[in-house]
Ligand SMILES: NC(=O)C1=CN([C@@H]2O[C@H](COP(=O)(O)OP(=O)(O)OC[C@H]3O[C@@H](n4cnc5c(N)ncnc54)[C@H](O)[C@@H]3O)[C@@H](O)[C@H]2O)[C@@H](O)CC1
């Protein structure tokens with residue numbers, strides 16, 4: 116499991132270690148991890164040109180000490196100091212290691228002019244290390260930091276702890292910020308590493324263990340071993356009913372494809388049986404390609420809403436008496452009040468969640484963590500907000516983040532497959548929270564598996580699911 120903690124949690128854990136360890140030991144751990152990540156990116160140190168952007172706090176201190184390690188490996192290291200106050204011991208160490216230092220004119224409101232007052236940017240650097248601000252930073256960047264970044268635009272950036280300028284505890288971005296290839300973080304992931312839009316700004320996150328002892332996280336991201344441990348697998352004496360039966364009430368004569376795709380997601384082999392309840396002509400079409408699909412009867416979970424058109428309300432209310440968990444998707448989300456406080460998974464995208472909460476779609480895209488939490492509290496059930504990093508919230512539990520997937524998954528019908536898949540996992544006995552997060556993980560992994568870097572359609576994702584399940588650790 117990848118876990119992310121709040122700044123307050125990290126500070127508290129750091130305080131314990133700081134009291135135990137010799138002064139500066141923690142920063143040395145961080146700086147060495149950072150330096151090795153830079154060496155990795157550059158494929159070595161000797162002759163490489165490294166620029167450190169150094170802010171006023173310990174984040175800048177990490178960058179300066181990493182610069183010392185890099186200079187000792189033969190790198191040509193230059194530090195641009197973005198504040199009058201910087202980590203003095205780190206600065207002295209860098210100077211002693213042969214690093215070049217420029218103190219920028221921080222009094223200039225527009226930032227320093229690199230082509231005049233500081234001289235031109237003499238030679239292009241191979242990498243920029245962003246030590247402007249870390250977990251102590253307020254969102255946004257000051258003008259001199261913006262000007263410095265502008266002067267080195269196009270050069271790969273390694274961010275120290277977080278890409279400077281993002282809001283660390285929310286993953287929101289409200290002003291200028293660093294966009295990094297790699298972010299090297301310490302002790303644990305922060306929320307901004309997993310939640311968009313900040314997560315996208317940080318590139319690949321590399322975690323350096325500095326020995327923190329941490330409490331329960333704010334956020335989690337399942338890894339293959341977690342998915343394998345949660346996945347319902349048939350017992351040796353299993354039969355189709357003990358494995359769970361999933362019922363699909365989706366699609367309509369107007370949208371038969373939605374029914375076919377949600378059935379495809381449900382019919383991936385993770386439940387014992389799949390029932391389809393809906394238009395007879397649609398069921399006939401489904402059976403021409405999936406003869407194993409049966410009609411109405413008892414189920415352990417329902418999937419409702421995709422392509423239901425005007426029948427969504429009736430389809431949803433028809434499922435309620437069974438008292439089984441329900442996946443509520445697409446057209447049925449408008450009637451999600453009906454499942455408030457019940458075992459359910461609501462699966463909106465940002466536009467649908469906007470309609471449910473009376474918010475604006477762009478607002479939801481800018482603050483997905485805030486709104487998914489709000490929706491889970493409002494509906495007192497599991498809410499899965501679709502996105503590049505899908506979020507799954509349930510009252511009182513850490514928000515789960517899905518980091519599998521590919522941009523090729525943004526294709527018609529992919530959501531129908533996801534709804535069916537989550538339904539199969541619910542029928543298999545998972546809680547709504549686990550079914551949503553395991554389903555979302557498998558869906559993203561199947562898309563990546565099917566895509567191989569190329570385009571895919573929704574049916575490809577469903578077809579790839581058994582292979583992804585088979586590839587999980589035993
Ligand atoms: N506390 C610890 O034990 C450790 C801290 N480490 C590093 O220390 C960092 C935290 O250091 P600090 O608490 O000193 O805080 P930061 O270095 O994150 O920044 C705080 C400083 O930046 C200024 N500032 C705030 N917002 C700004 C903005 N938007 N633009 C420009 N300046 C801004 C503040 O005035 C303050 O002086 C971590 O992110 C990590 O990199 C690591 O060395 C590991 C150990």
Ligand SMILES: [K+]
Nearest residue numbers: 245248275279
């Ligand atoms: K930073």
